[in-house]
Amino acid sequence: NCRMCLVDVEKFNKPLPACATQVADGMKVSTTSKMATEAQQSVMEFLLINHPLDCPICDQGGECELQDTAVAFGSGQTRYKEEKRVVFNKNIGPLISTDMTRCIQCTRCVRFLQEVGGMMELGMVGRGEHSEITAYVDR
Structure with a gap:
């Protein structure tokens, strides 16, 4: 549902969610292709649109799965300027x-x-x- 598991599947022209894609014989899946990583970065940016970016003062700072995922998959910048x-x-x-x-x-x-x-x-x-x-x- 969160779409952070988007992967590049051969013979498909768009990323597919790994959590909801049926496995088939001979299927070739890439989690690190350019299409997959760009999709994952876009999803992370979207997930953080309304999340407060106050990790240093948050009680969970340093022990937060979202923070770890954002560091691993995020681009470190956002295009969104709207109010949260x-x-x-x-x-x-x-x-x-x-x-x-x-x-x-x-x-x-x-x-x-x-x-x-x-x-x-x-x-x-x-x-x-x-x-x-x-x-x-x-x-």
Whole structure:
């Protein structure tokens, strides 16, 4: 869903998400081709559009998977100059704590609840800049 796994597959003219592409005999996949790395850099830039860039003062600074991925796959610069969108925390329940200002809408939490927890409690609602992760009952 986050598209950071985009790869270059021979005989396809665009990058494909490795997490959602069916494997076939004889398939040739490259994770480091120019097309794949440019796609991964663009996706990382997009994921960071609304994420605050305050790693030095963040509690997770230095121990953050997003920070590690941004360093590994990001270009270090952005073309976006718009104001960052602010999403307020939601009270989803007593067992779930949210910090929506850190959310990059990768839907990992949604997939975890569905695939590991077997629950359909969270989901993505809205489109574009209005999309957000919330409890379905909030729709």
